[in-house]
Amino acid sequence: MSSPLRLGIAGLGTVGAGVVKIVRQKAALLSARSGRMVEITAVSARNRDKDRGVPLDSYAWEDDPVALAKRDDVDVFIELMGGSDGPAKAATEAALKAGKDVVTANKALLAHHGQALAELAEANGCVLRFEAAVAGGIPIIKSLTEGLAGNEIKRVMGVMNGTCNYILTRMEATGQGYEALFAEADKLGYLEADPNLDVGGIDAGHKLSLLSAIAFGTQVDFDGVELEGIQRVALEDIRQAADMGYRIKLLGVARMTGRGLEQSMAPCLVPANSPLGQLEGGTNMVVVEGDQVGQVVLRGAGAGEGPTASAVMGDVMDIARGLRMTTFGQPATTLVKSTSARAAAPAAYYLRMALMDKPGALAKVATVLGEAGVSIYRMRQYDHVDNSAPVLIVTHKTTRATLDEALTRMGSTGVLSSDPVALRIEEV
Amino acid sequence: MSSPLRLGIAGLGTVGAGVVKIVRQKAALLSARSGRMVEITAVSARNRDKDRGVPLDSYAWEDDPVALAKRDDVDVFIELMGGSDGPAKAATEAALKAGKDVVTANKALLAHHGQALAELAEANGCVLRFEAAVAGGIPIIKSLTEGLAGNEIKRVMGVMNGTCNYILTRMEATGQGYEALFAEADKLGYLEADPNLDVGGIDAGHKLSLLSAIAFGTQVDFDGVELEGIQRVALEDIRQAADMGYRIKLLGVARMTGRGLEQSMAPCLVPANSPLGQLEGGTNMVVVEGDQVGQVVLRGAGAGEGPTASAVMGDVMDIARGLRMTTFGQPATTLVKSTSARAAAPAAYYLRMALMDKPGALAKVATVLGEAGVSIYRMRQYDHVDNSAPVLIVTHKTTRATLDEALTRMGSTGVLSSDPVALRIEEV
Numbered sequence: 070m071s072s073p074l075r076l077g078i079a080g081l082g083t084v085g086a087g088v089v090k091i092v093r094q095k096a097a098l099l100s101a102r103s104g105r106m107v108e109i110t111a112v113s114a115r116n117r118d119k120d121r122g123v124p125l126d127s128y129a130w131e132d133d134p135v136a137l138a139k140r141d142d143v144d145v146f147i148e149l150m151g152g153s154d155g156p157a158k159a160a161t162e163a164a165l166k167a168g169k170d171v172v173t174a175n176k177a178l179l180a181h182h183g184q185a186l187a188e189l190a191e192a193n194g195c196v197l198r199f200e201a202a203v204a205g206g207i208p209i210i211k212s213l214t215e216g217l218a219g220n221e222i223k224r225v226m227g228v229m230n231g232t233c234n235y236i237l238t239r240m241e242a243t244g245q246g247y248e249a250l251f252a253e254a255d256k257l258g259y260l261e262a263d264p265n266l267d268v269g270g271i272d273a274g275h276k277l278s279l280l281s282a283i284a285f286g287t288q289v290d291f292d293g294v295e296l297e298g299i300q301r302v303a304l305e306d307i308r309q310a311a312d313m314g315y316r317i318k319l320l321g322v323a324r325m326t327g328r329g330l331e332q333s334m335a336p337c338l339v340p341a342n343s344p345l346g347q348l349e350g351g352t353n354m355v356v357v358e359g360d361q362v363g364q365v366v367l368r369g370a371g372a373g374e375g376p377t378a379s380a381v382m383g384d385v386m387d388i389a390r391g392l393r394m395t396t397f398g399q400p401a402t403t404l405v406k407s408t409s410a411r412a413a414a415p416a417a418y419y420l421r422m423a424l425m426d427k428p429g430a431l432a433k434v435a436t437v438l439g440e441a442g443v444s445i446y447r448m449r450q451y452d453h454v455d456n457s458a459p460v461l462i463v464t465h466k467t468t469r470a471t472l473d474e475a476l477t478r479m480g481s482t483g484v485l486s487s488d489p490v491a492l493r494i495e496e497v
Numbered sequence: 498m499s500s501p502l503r504l505g506i507a508g509l510g511t512v513g514a515g516v517v518k519i520v521r522q523k524a525a526l527l528s529a530r531s532g533r534m535v536e537i538t539a540v541s542a543r544n545r546d547k548d549r550g551v552p553l554d555s556y557a558w559e560d561d562p563v564a565l566a567k568r569d570d571v572d573v574f575i576e577l578m579g580g581s582d583g584p585a586k587a588a589t590e591a592a593l594k595a596g597k598d599v600v601t602a603n604k605a606l607l608a609h610h611g612q613a614l615a616e617l618a619e620a621n622g623c624v625l626r627f628e629a630a631v632a633g634g635i636p637i638i639k640s641l642t643e644g645l646a647g648n649e650i651k652r653v654m655g656v657m658n659g660t661c662n663y664i665l666t667r668m669e670a671t672g673q674g675y676e677a678l679f680a681e682a683d684k685l686g687y688l689e690a691d692p693n694l695d696v697g698g699i700d701a702g703h704k705l706s707l708l709s710a711i712a713f714g715t716q717v718d719f720d721g722v723e724l725e726g727i728q729r730v731a732l733e734d735i736r737q738a739a740d741m742g743y744r745i746k747l748l749g750v751a752r753m754t755g756r757g758l759e760q761s762m763a764p765c766l767v768p769a770n771s772p773l774g775q776l777e778g779g780t781n782m783v784v785v786e787g788d789q790v791g792q793v794v795l796r797g798a799g800a801g802e803g804p805t806a807s808a809v810m811g812d813v814m815d816i817a818r819g820l821r822m823t824t825f826g827q828p829a830t831t832l833v834k835s836t837s838a839r840a841a842a843p844a845a846y847y848l849r850m851a852l853m854d855k856p857g858a859l860a861k862v863a864t865v866l867g868e869a870g871v872s873i874y875r876m877r878q879y880d881h882v883d884n885s886a887p888v889l890i891v892t893h894k895t896t897r898a899t900l901d902e903a904l905t906r907m908g909s910t911g912v913l914s915s916d917p918v919a920l921r922i923e924e925v
Contacts, residue, residue: 091647091789101714102646102827200644206790208644215643215820216628216636218530219519219810286529344796347775361519361807362634365797368772369790379790382647392643392820399530 073106074389075142077169079134079160080149081114081121084174084201087378088147089123099382103389113137138164145170145388147381153177165189165197172384174201174377180275183282183289187401197396198384203276204229204353206376207369208383213283213357214398220359222284224324226497230273231351231371232259233299233319237336238349241307241316247300259351269298270319274334277321280355281332282397285325286404289397290332293409294321297335301490306421309449309461310338315419316346320495329408338419338494344368345497356497412469412493417446420462422479422489426453430484434460437482441475443467457486463494501534502817503570505597507562507588508577509542509549512602512629515806516575517551527810531817541565566592573598573816575809581605593617593625600812602629602805608703611710611717615829625824626812631704632657632781634804635797636811641711641785642826648787650712652752654925658701659779659799660687661727661747665764666777669735669744675728687779697726698747702762705749708783709760710825713753714832717825718760721837722749725763729918734849737877737889738766743847744774748923757836766847766922772796773925784925840897840921845874848890850907850917854881858912862888865910869903871895885914891922 076092078085092099092109099107111129113136131137138146138160146164148171150157157178164171171190173179179186179199190197200210204227213225228234236250243250251268254260259267266272278291299319310317315338323332339345344366348354353371358364370376387394397404424430431450438445444465451459464472476489504520506513520527520537527535539557541564559565566574566588574592576599578585585606592599599618601607607614607627618625628638632655641653656662664678671678679696682688687695694700706719727747738745743766751760767773772794776782781799786792798804815822825832852858859878866873872893879887892900904917 087789095647095649098649099647101831104828206787207793208640211644212636212640212795215815215818216639216811217807218814219523219527219807221523221526342775344772344775347772359634359807361515361803361810363798363801363804365635365795367793367795369793373791375789376791379645379647379787382789383644386646387643390643390822392822394818394820400532403529 071105073108075108075110075144076147076385077111077137077140077143077145078109078147078149079113079137080151081112082149083374084377084381085114085149086121086123087374088381091378091382093123099386103386105389107385107389110142111137111140134160135163138169139167143169145172145385148173148175151175151177153181158182161186162189165193165195168193168195170195170388171197172381173199174381176202176272176275176279180278180289180291183279184401184404187396190396191401196388196393198387198394199279200384201377201380203279204355205369205371205373206379207353207355207367209355209367210283211383212367213280214394217357217359217362217365218398220361223358223360224322225280225284225355225357226345226495227277227280227321227353227355228318228345228348229276229321229353229355229371230267230319231353232267233273234348235259235351237299237302237307237317237319240304241311244304246304247302265298268300270296270334273319273321277323277332277334281323281330282404284323285330285407286399287330287407288404290330290407290409293330293332293407295333295335295411299336302336305459306490306492310419311341313463314341315339315494316341317492318345318348320345322495324414326410326413328413329410331410331413333412336492338492339497343497415466415468417466417494418464418472419492419494420464420489422460423457423486424460425484425486426456426458427484431460433482433484434479437479438475441478442471443475499533501536503536503538503572504575504813505539505565505568505571505573506537506575506577507541507565508579509540510577511802512805512809513542513577514549514551515802516809519806519810521551527814531814533817535813535817538570539565539568562588563591566597567595571597573600573813576601576603579603579605581609586610589614590617593621593623596621596623598623598816599625600809601627602809604630604700604703604707608706608717608719611707611824612829612832615824618824619829624816624821626815626822627707628812629805629808631707632783633797633799633801634807635781635783635795636808637783637795638711639811640795641708642822645785645787645790645793646826648789651786651788652750653708653712653783653785654773654923655705655708655749655781655783656746656773656776657704657749657781657783657799658695658747659781660695661701662776663687663779665727665730665735665745665747668732669739672732674732675730693726696728698724698762701747701749705751705760705762709751709758710832712751713758713835714827715758715835716832718758718835718837721758721760721835723761723763723839727764730764733887734918734920738847739769741891742769743767743922744769745920746773746776748773750923752842754838754841756841757838759838759841761840764920766920767925771925843894843896845894845922846892846900847920847922848892848917850888851885851914852888853912853914854884854886855912859888861910861912862907865907866903869906870899871903
């Protein structure tokens with residue numbers, strides 16, 4: 070049996086504690102599978118005195134994660150601190166420079182610095198792996214990078230923020246509005262300290278940007294992800310969507326178009342009877358479309374101690390077994406800088422507007438859409454309430470640019486009592 | 498860039514031709530991802546003259562797959578001939594003995610000889626990989642072996658024969674019986690030359706035995722898989738199941754129990770609103786339950802040129818990238834011989850019987866079940882037709898042994914006009 074693989078863990082929150090538990094409780098299983106012992110030598114966290122429910126006495130303690138990352142008795146630096154910069158970045162860089170392999174669950178770090186860190190890892194002969202950063206326990210990074218490596222990837226889609234999916238599915242189930250369910254999610258502890266990371270789509274956008282890099286061989290481009298949160302999704306939208314056989318999901322979509330890489334993370338309508346449409350609560354799902362394999366769907370817990378620790382350990386076991394993979398599926402220096410194409414693929418859209426109680430208002434809306442070249446598939450107007458009438462429109466396929474132009478023009482007609490909501494209908 | 502990886506392909510049916518296409522058409526993509534050229538040097542098949550829609554002139558031809566397997570200019574032997582013995586086995590052994598890595602899509606070969614072949618591979622420092630043998634394009638072997646390696650696996654379930662799922666879902670959709678849909682599947686070319694491989698559950702049982710070995714660290718034990726085909730599933734069963742909120746699937750289930758490894762491939766009732774229950778047509782699905790990750794579901798095409806070739810190429814790309822994995826997730830010599838536990842876990846069962854038109858017949862059935870210790874959750878009797886009355890029973894949880902004893906006793910009461918059908922209700 071080879072020498073033990075020695076782990077240094079920085080960050081002892083839920084996931085860190087979960088990793089410690091697995092390494093302690095499943096030593097025999099891990100060594101049977103990898104052919105070597107997997108052990109923890111040192112740990113680091115902000116507060117040494119906190120009780121984390123796992124014994125830490127046998128591990129060296131470092132207050133400074135950078136010092137941990139550089140320790141001679143650490144082979145793999147496990148970064149579970151979070152944050153796109155600061156200590157997480159400093160310690161990851163220090164580890165790679167010191168020739169340590171790195172396993173991280175930090176999507177923000179990689180969404181912002183993935184290219185530089187991957188290059189640094191490769192320059193130092195290290196691996197930098199991040200299965201836990203995307204969709205929790207679902208082995209999507211491995212599946213996409215390795216299992217589907219014989220495919221040209223056509224599209225990657227994912228529901229990758231459990232909190233948003235919880236809010237949206239609870240809105241439908243309970244008939245309560247966004248505000249009430251946001252408060253409920255908050256009370257249950259489902260929200261990040263900055264809730265905009267969740268409901269604004271930023272967290273899920275980070276994840277999408279990492280999947281895109283692997284799928285299309287491009288440098289991580291989080292700035293190229295069009296982000297739209299779920300804050301403006303109304304109960305009415307969910308009901309109308311259901312009526313038409315759709316569900317609304319915060320859906321990430323990435324595809325390579327003739328004009329460049331299109332990445333969006335936005336509320337979309339998906340068929341209610343599709344795997345994505347059927348996804349309830351906090352579960353995550355990623356759909357990969359390859360030219361050979363067709364559609365592959367992976368579903369599982371997107372967060373939580375066990376699932377995230379499982380993903381971390383998947384990466385650790387790869388390293389223990391000597392399976393050394395590039396970060397994004399090909400040498401980082403060969404990843405190309407993509408052009409960002411905003412919503413290039415034509416799609417049908419769902420529009421909700423509030424019309425002022427003026428004669429000819431509805432005709433004006435229809436005219437403006439028609440003049441802009443947006444063709445209407447169906448349209449419904451409801452009774453006026455407080456001088457405002459809801460109008461719901463489903464368009465035929467159009468580009469987002471054409472639609473946006475129409476919406477801009479419509480804004481200057483003076484017949485709308487609030488900004489329209491436009492949601493893409495994604496064919497899945 | 499490293500030296501090219503040279504493939505020798507034995508078997509040029511649909512999948513073989515698909516692999517040739519990928520290697521020819523995606524050379525740039527494959528080499529960008531793996532860091533080396535992937536090329537075909539030699540091929541073998543039964544009939545040299547057949548037009549397979551792909552140019553083969555530039556490859557050496559071998560009539561004998563064993564000769565192909567031993568060629569000096571072949572690094573990876575790709576076995577796509579099929580069959581558990583004969584040329585497939587001989588050539589695979591020859592390749593491994595000659596120090597070649599092997600990629601195969603042959604579930605029958607591995608279900609019967611997996612342990613010996615894995616040991617042979619390891620003794621010769623070769624890898625033997627088989628992603629394409631289980632669930633077509635779904636990267637389940639990789640996910641289970643590598644991605645979920647930090648988990649103790651609790652249960653593996655799968656719908657892994659598209660033909661059976663096609664027949665069962667079409668029975669429900671069209672209201673036609675098994676015989677009619679079997680004929681339809683036959684006409685569409687969905688059946689193996691020996692249809693019992695499909696509808697008898699053998700093909701899917703082969704696949705399950707391979708998943709079990711990985712999940713539980715046991716030697717492949719196909720003989721330990723309890724097999725039951727879908728031939729006796731009647732339209733009535735599908736309708737009754739639907740009525741109770743279930744669907745009937747040919748479901749593989751493997752779990753380690755206190756009494757040993759339980760493996761079964763049999764028609765089961767699963768909740769209609771679960772991912773397994775929602776699976777339509779020829780699609781495959783595998784559900785893995787790990788102690789850390791919870792439930793992970795993978796879904797995709799279980800057969801066909803592109804999906805199967807995609808899986809073959811996933812294995813080839815691993816080898817090209819230097820990712821060298823054991824066959825079943827740990828050294829073959831450390832896999833333990835499992836005790837086979839027949840349906841050890843208690844479950845509720847759905848029973849369908851045909852009762853003769855005799856006074857007290859129903860009471861007798863209820864009495865026999867009660868005396869055997871099988872408690873009835875619900876029971877329905879329908880009108881007699883031709884002196885036979887259908888009786889449908891759902892039991893409370895019981896063991897299969899208890900149930901079988903009750904059914905045996907019932908057989909000797911003389912009130913049944915045919916053998917009862919018993920289907921497990923699997924909680925998923």
